[in-house]
Amino acid sequence: MPQLPAPAYPAEVRARLEADAKGVIARYPDSRSALLPLLHLVQSEEGYVSRTGMALCAELLDLTTAEVTAVATFYSMYRRRPGGDYQVGVCTNTLCAVMGGDAIFDQLKQHLGVGNNETTEDGKVTLEHIECNAACDFAPVVMVNWEFFDNQTPESATQLVDDLIAGRTVEPTRGAPLCSYKETARILAGFPDQRPGAVEATGGAGPASLVGLRLAKGEELHPKVVAPRGEAARAEAPKDRPQPGAEHLSSHDAPQQTSASDPEHPAGPAAEEGE
Numbered sequence: 001m002p003q004l005p006a007p008a009y010p011a012e013v014r015a016r017l018e019a020d021a022k023g024v025i026a027r028y029p030d031s032r033s034a035l036l037p038l039l040h041l042v043q044s045e046e047g048y049v050s051r052t053g054m055a056l057c058a059e060l061l062d063l064t065t066a067e068v069t070a071v072a073t074f075y076s077m078y079r080r081r082p083g084g085d086y087q088v089g090v091c092t093n094t095l096c097a098v099m100g101g102d103a104i105f106d107q108l109k110q111h112l113g114v115g116n117n118e119t120t121e122d123g124k125v126t127l128e129h130i131e132c133n134a135a136c137d138f139a140p141v142v143m144v145n146w147e148f149f150d151n152q153t154p155e156s157a158t159q160l161v162d163d164l165i166a167g168r169t170v171e172p173t174r175g176a177p178l179c180s181y182k183e184t185a186r187i188l189a190g191f192p193d194q195r196p197g198a199v200e201a202t203g204g205a206g207p208a209s210l211v212g213l214r215l216a217k218g219e220e221l222h223p224k225v226v227a228p229r230g231e232a233a234r235a236e237a238p239k240d241r242p243q244p245g246a247e248h249l250s251s252h253d254a255p256q257q258t259s260a261s262d263p264e265h266p267a268g269p270a271a272e273e274g275e
Contacts, residue, residue, distance in 0.1 A: 006051035014056070017045060021060050024190060031061050035071055037189045039078055044185035048079035077146075077188075083126035084119045085180050086164045089143040090157070092129040100153060101140040105129050107154035108161060124165045137206035138173070145184040147172040176201045 009017065020041055025034045035057060042053030054068045061068075072078045090105040091097075108127055112120050119126040133141045138150035142157055149160060150173040163170050170178050176198040179187075187193050214221060 003051070006055045009045075009052055009056065013045065017041065017056060018060070020189075020191070021056075025060065027190070032063060035061060035063070035068065036075075039068075039072055039075075040185045040189035043078060044182045044189060046082070047182050047185075048082050079126075082119070083181065084124050085182075086124060086144050086178075087126050087128065087146075087181050088161060088164070089128050089130040089133070091131075091133040091135075091139070091141045091143075093132040095136045096133070096140040099139040104140055104142065104152055104154050104157045108157055111158050112161060120165070122165065125161055135206075137208035144170070144172070144178060145181050146188075147175050147178050149173050174201075 008014065021034075021038055024037050024041065025031050028034050038057045038060065039049055039053070042056060043049050046053065049072045054065055054072055057063070058065045058068045073080065088108065090101055090108065092101045092105055105127075109115060112125060112127055114120055114125075114127050117126065117128050130143065133143055133148070135141045135148060135150065138148070140152050142149040142152045142160065144160070144164065149157075152160075160170065172178055176193065177195060179195065193199055211221065
């Protein structure tokens with residue numbers, strides 16, 4: 001059905017957003033190139049990209065609302081409806097899935113009482129599955145407001161969301177300290193991160209990511225790329241060393257039997273977005 005025109009921002013909000021937007025637009029020789037950061041800017045105001053926000057972007061960049069909507073609906077980092085203070089994304093792509101990502105996502109859906117892209121009643125957490133977090137050597141990975149929480153288990157992920165809901169301090173595995181979704185959106189719009197130590201914080205690549213670099217430097221690598229499995233592995237392991245498979249399940253290459261692709265756990269018909 002046809003919709004009424006988007007309501008306008010209050011005068012003081014519009015004046016503030018326009019001032020910020022002018023600084024963003026000035027960075028680009030072609031004003032329309034500023035659309036992506038401007039969408040993050042309006043998202044930092046309401047926590048999602050509303051029709052009002054898209055109308056403002058269109059006006060400031062001399063675009064049609066259809067052109068702005070096409071971009072806002074293409075990229076998954078732009079919300080189209082209100083969400084929680086913390087966007088909790090569970091990677092369910094191939095490697096994270098077989099390492100336990102499917103089990104983590106199922107556990108969080110049950111624990112929080114929400115489905116994919118749904119928000120808890122208190123407005124604290126929005127849960128979503130993510131296709132890839134680009135951190136395969138730390139699988140399975142969970143992201144909160146785009147900060148990494150590596151080598152997760154259903155238990156650790158449950159504790160993570162409980163801490164977020166309770167307002168307890170949560171530290172990412174690597175990278176900058178955690179902040180709210182709106183604050184994250186403003187940083188993504190290109191504005192300085194004023195939090196102490198946030199700029200200096202970083203997260204290095206894992207050992208698997210650095211194998212190619214080590215080879216290029218001429219370093220000698222361990223002859224075995226992956227750990228042996230089965231009886232041969234147990235016979236080969238020194239008696240004073242933990243047996244293969246005894247360590248943290250997400251820290252080696254043996255997949256957990258929890259993936260939807262596991263024959264012992266067949267998946268039903270695929271629903272929207274692969275749920």
